[in-house]
Amino acid sequence: MPIFVSTQWLADNLHAPDLVIVDATWFLPPTDREGRREFLERHIPGAVFFDLEGISDQTSDLPHMLPEPRDFATAVGALGIGDGVRIVVYDALGLFSAPRVWWTFRAFGAQDVKILEGGLPKWLAEDRPVEAGPARRPPAVFTPRLDRSVVADIAHMEKAMGSSTQILDARAAARFTGEAPEPRPNLKSGHIPGSLNLPSSKLVKDGILVGPDVVRAELAAAGLDMSRPVITTCGSGVSAAILWIALESVGKRPQALYDGSWTEWASRGKPIATGDA
Template sequence: MTIKLIEADTLAERLKHYPLAVLKATMALPGGGTSEHTHTEHLPDSQTIDLDNEGSRHKQGKVHQRLDTDDLARLVGKLGLTPQSEVVVYDGFGMFCAPRIWWMLKAIGHDKVRVLNGGLPAWQRAGGLTNQQSKSAPFHQLYQPQPQKGWFVDSAEVLAALNTETQIVDARSPARFDGNEPEPRAGVRSGHIPGSLNVYYQELLTDNRLRSAAELNAIFDKKNVNLQQPIICSCGSGITACIVGMAALICGAPKVTVYDGSWTEWGSDPALPVELSQ
C-alpha cells in the first residue's frame, strides 16, 4: 500500500538528506471561522496553495471546485514541481485541508505525495524550525500531468449511485447531517443525500492527527461502512471529504472517490433529493 502520511520526525530527517517539495495548504473555515492565514508560521522552504483562491475554481457561486487538470498542472509547475518531485503537504490546523491538495495531485497522476500527519502543530511540537514567510519558487517547470480516473465524481454520478451498493459517506458534523443545524453557506438546504452514512471527519482524528489504521477500521465498522464496497465521500465543499477518503484508503478500501461539489452543490440544487434524519 502506498504510504500516504509522513510523521514530523521522519520529515525532519528526510529534509536533511533529500530535496523535498513542501506545500502548505491554506483556506478559511466556512462560516467566517478561523482562517488558515492566521497560522503565519511556515515549514522551512515551503510554498503555499490557497484553496480559497488559486487552488480552486469558484465558478457559478460554487466553492472549492477542483482545478481543471491543465490549470492544476500550470499551478504546480509555477511552484517548481515536476511529476518526479517528492511532495509533502501540510496545513496549519493539523489535519484539515492538506488532504484536499493530496487528493488533487493524485488525480493528475502525481505519485510521490504525502500528508504531514498533524501538520504545523505536530512539526512545532517535534521541535521543527519555522519561517515567517513562505518561499518563492526558484524557477518554473513544465508539469506534464497524467490524469487518473476515479478520484472525483460529479452530482450526476452521485445521483446514479443512489440505491446501489455504492455508499455515500458524509464527513460533516452529525447536526448538519441530520438537518438540525443550518448550513454555514447561504442558500444551501439542510439535510443529507438520501441513504448516505455519516462519518464526521473529526472522529477520525486525535489531537488533529489521523488515528491508527486499527482505530480507523473500528470507526468505519461502527458507522456501518463496508470498506470493500465502493465509497463516495462528501462533505460541505469537498475539503474534509478528502480526510475521510484518505482514511478509507489507509484501511485498504479498494474504490474510494470524492464528490467534488459536495453538499454546497447538492443542497443548493432544488432538483436533487434531500433527506432529513428522523
C-alpha cells in the same frame, strides 16, 4: 504506499533537492483565519503555499472545485512543483485541509505525495524551525494526468443513490440529520438520500489520524459494508478527503470523492433527506 511521513523524517530530509513541502492550510468560511496570511507569518522552511480557492475552477459558482488539468499544471508549476519531485503536504490544524490537497495531487497524477503526520501543530510543539515571508522556488513543469474516475460529479451521485455504491458523508451529525444549519448561508442541511454519516472529527485525534482498529470500528458503526464501493462526500469536498485517507489506511480505496459535495447537491434542488441514516 504509506500516506504519512513523520516530523522527524521531514526534519531529516528538509533540504533534499527533490522534496517540495506544501502548506495546504484552509479554514471553514465562518472563521476569521486565512491560510495565506498565516503562511506568511510562519511556515516550515522552504514550503510553498497551495491556495485551495485560487487553484480551483474559477468559472464555477461552487467553492474550490478541481481546476482543468492545464490550469492546475500552470498554477503548481509556478509554485515550483514539477514532475518527479516528492511532495509533503501539511496544514495548520494538524489534519484538516491537507488530505484534500494530497488527494488533488494524486488525482492529477503526482506519484509521490505524502501528508505530514500531526501537521504544523506537531512541528511547532517539537520546537522545529519555521520561517516567514513568501515562498521562493524556481518555476517547474508539472505534467497533469487527471484520473477523472476518482472525481464524482452530481450525475454520478444521482446514479449512486439506490445502487450498490455507498455514499459516506463526513459532515457533523447534526448537519447530516438536518438539525443544525450549514455554515454556508441559504443552504439547507440534511443529506443525500441513502447516504451514511461518519463525521471526520471521529477519525482525527490531536491532529493525527486514529489507528486502523478505531477507523474500522467507526466505519462499522456508520454501517459501511467494506465489500461494496464507496464515494466520500462532505460540505465542499475537503473533509471528504479525510474519509478517503481513513479508508485507504485500512485497505479500502474509495471509488471516488464527490467534488461539489453538499454545497452543490443542496443548491441544485436535488432530493434532501433528514434524520438519521
